[in-house]
Amino acid sequence: xxxxxxxxxxxxxxxxxxxxxxxxxxxxxxxxxxxxxxxxxxxxxxxxxxxxxxxxxxxxxxxxxxxxxxxxxxxxxxxxxxxxxxxxxxxxxxxxxxxxxxxxxxxxxxxxxxxxxxxxxxxxxxxxxxxxxxxxxxxxxxxxxxxxxxxxxxxxxxxxxxxxxxxxxxxxxxxxxxxxxxxxxxxxxxxxxxxxxxxxxxxxxxxxxxxxxxxxxxxxxxxxxxxxxxxxxxxxxxxxxxxxxxxxxxxxxxxxxxxxxxxxxxxxxxxxxxxxxxxxxxxxxxxxxxxxxxxxxxxxxxxxxxxxxxxxxxxxxxxxxxxxx
Numbered sequence: 001x002x003x004x005x006x007x008x009x010x011x012x013x014x015x016x017x018x019x020x021x022x023x024x025x026x027x028x029x030x031x032x033x034x035x036x037x038x039x040x041x042x043x044x045x046x047x048x049x050x051x052x053x054x055x056x057x058x059x060x061x062x063x064x065x066x067x068x069x070x071x072x073x074x075x076x077x078x079x080x081x082x083x084x085x086x087x088x089x090x091x092x093x094x095x096x097x098x099x100x101x102x103x104x105x106x107x108x109x110x111x112x113x114x115x116x117x118x119x120x121x122x123x124x125x126x127x128x129x130x131x132x133x134x135x136x137x138x139x140x141x142x143x144x145x146x147x148x149x150x151x152x153x154x155x156x157x158x159x160x161x162x163x164x165x166x167x168x169x170x171x172x173x174x175x176x177x178x179x180x181x182x183x184x185x186x187x188x189x190x191x192x193x194x195x196x197x198x199x200x201x202x203x204x205x206x207x208x209x210x211x212x213x214x215x216x217x218x219x220x221x222x223x224x225x226x227x228x229x230x231x232x233x234x235x236x237x238x239x240x241x242x243x244x245x246x247x248x249x250x251x252x253x254x255x256x257x258x259x260x261x262x263x264x265x266x267x268x269x270x271x272x273x274x275x276x277x278x279x280x281x282x283x284x285x286x287x288x289x290x291x292x293x294x295x296x297x298x299x300x301x302x303x304x305x306x307x308x309x310x311x312x313x314x315x316x317x318x319x320x321x322x323x324x325x
Contacts, residue, residue, distance in 0.1 A: 020089070021057045021089060021093060022054070022057065022072055022076075022086045022087075022089045022090045022093070023054055023055040023056050023057040024055075024057075025081065025086065025089070026054060026055050026072075026075050026076065026079065026081070026086070027055040029079040029080075029081055030055070030079060033079065035079075037051045037052065040075065040078065043078055044071065044074050044075060044078065046071060049061070050062060050071060051075075054068075054071055054072060054075060057093065059090070059093075059094075065094070068090065069087055069090060072086050072087055072090055073086065073087055238278070238279045238280075238281065239274075239278070239279070239280050239281065240281040240282075240283075241261075241269055241270055241280070241281065241282045241283070241284070242283045242284070243263055243267070243269040243282070243283070243284035243285070244283075244284065244285065245263065245264070245283060245284040245285030245286070246283075246285070247283070247284060247285060247286040247288070247302070247303060247324055248281075248282070248283055248302070248303055248304075249261070249280075249281075249282040249283075249284070249288055249300070249301070249302050249303075249323075250279065250280070250281055250282075250300070250301040250302075251274075251279070251280040251282070251298060251299070251300055251301075252279055252298065252299040252300075252301075253274045253275065253276060253277065253278045253279070253280070253297065253298055254276055254277075254297040254298065254299070255276050255294055255297035256273060256274070256275050256276060256294070257273070257274060257292060257293045257294035257295075257297060257298055258271075258272075258273050258291070258292070258293030258294075259271070259272065259273075259274055259280065259290070259291070259292055259293070259298075260290070260291040261282060261284075261288055261289070261290055262288070262289040262290075263284040263285050263286075263288060264284075264285040264286055264287050264288070264324075265285065269282070269284060270282065273293075276297075286302075286323065286324025286325075287322050287323060287324040287325050288302075288322065288323055288324055289320075289322050290319075290320070290321055290322070290323065291318070291319075291320045292309070292318060292319045292320075293317075293318055294317050294318070295309050295312065295313045295317060295318060295319035296313060296317050300323070302323050302324060303324075307321075307323055309321060
C-alpha cells in the first residue's frame with residue numbers, strides 16, 4: 001500500500017519552469033534499460049524509497065542536500081548519463097525553490113507590515129473617539145452642575161422668603177397662644193387636685209392561670225445542666241470515623257494539631273486540624289499511615305495499646321509513623 005501511494009504521488013509531482021528535471025531523466029533512462037527500482041537501490045546501496053524520491057524530484061525526503069547531489073551523481077553514472085548535467089539541473093531546481101521561498105517570506109513581511117499599519121490607524125481612531133466622548137460628557141456634566149447650583153440658589157431664596165413670612169405670622173399669633181397656654185395651665189391645676197381623690201375602680205390584674213411555669217427542684221436543674229454540657233462536649237470534641245475494618249485507633253489531642261490518616265487500602269480516610277481536648281476514634285483496617293502536625297501534644301492508642309511516638313518526632317514537632325504492620 002505504501003508503494004502504490006508513493007507511486008501516485010510520483011505521478012502528480014512536477015517541477016515548474018524546468019521542462020526536463022533530473023528525476024524525469026533518471027526515470028526514463030531506467031525504464032529504457034528495463035531496470036527495477038530495487039535493482040537500482042541495491043547497486044547504489046540506498047533504499048527503494050530514496051530511488052523513488054530521486055525520480056520524483058522529492059528531495060525534501062532525503063537526509064540533506066549534499067546527499068541528494070551525491071545520490072543523483074551516482075545514479076546518473078550507473079545509468080551512463082552525464083552526471084554533471086543531472087547535478088546542474090538539480091541546482092537550478094534548488095535555486096528556483098530558494099527564490100520562491102524568498103518571495104513568500106517577502107509577501108509575509110509585507111502582510112505583517114500592512115496589518116501593523118492598519119492596527120495603528122484603528123488605535124489612533126479609537127483613541128480620538130474616546131477623547132471626543134470624554135469632552136462631550138465633561139461639557140454635559142458641567143452644564144448639569146451649573147443647573148444644580150442655580151436651582152439650589154433659587155431654592156434657598158424661596159426658603160428664606162417663606163421663613164420671613166412664617167415668622168411674621170408667628171408674631172401675629174403670639175398673643176392668642178399666650179392666652180391659650182394660660183387656660184391650659186388652669187385646667188391642669190384642677191386636674192391635679194382631682195387626682196388626689198381615691199378612684200372608684202382600683203384593681204390589680206394577675207396573669208391568667210396556667211401561664212406560670214411550675215417550680216423545679218434544684219437537683220433536677222443540675223441534672224439537666226450536666227446532660228446538656230455532656231452532650232455539647234461530646235458533639236464538639238469527639239469524632240468517630242468508620243472506614244470498614246476491625247482495628248481501633250484512638251487519638252487524643254492536648255493542643256491544636258493537624259492529623260492525616262491513611263488506612264491499609266491506601267485510602268486517606270481523614271485529614272483535618274483538631275483542637276485541644278478533641279478525641280478522634282477511627283475504626284478501620286491496619287496498617288495506618290499517620291501524619292501528626294504536633295506530635296508532642298498528641299497521644300495514640302491502637303487496639304488498646306498506647307503507642308510511643310517520641311522516637312518519630314521531627315525537629316518541627318511533627319511525626320509520621322505506620323502502626324499495625
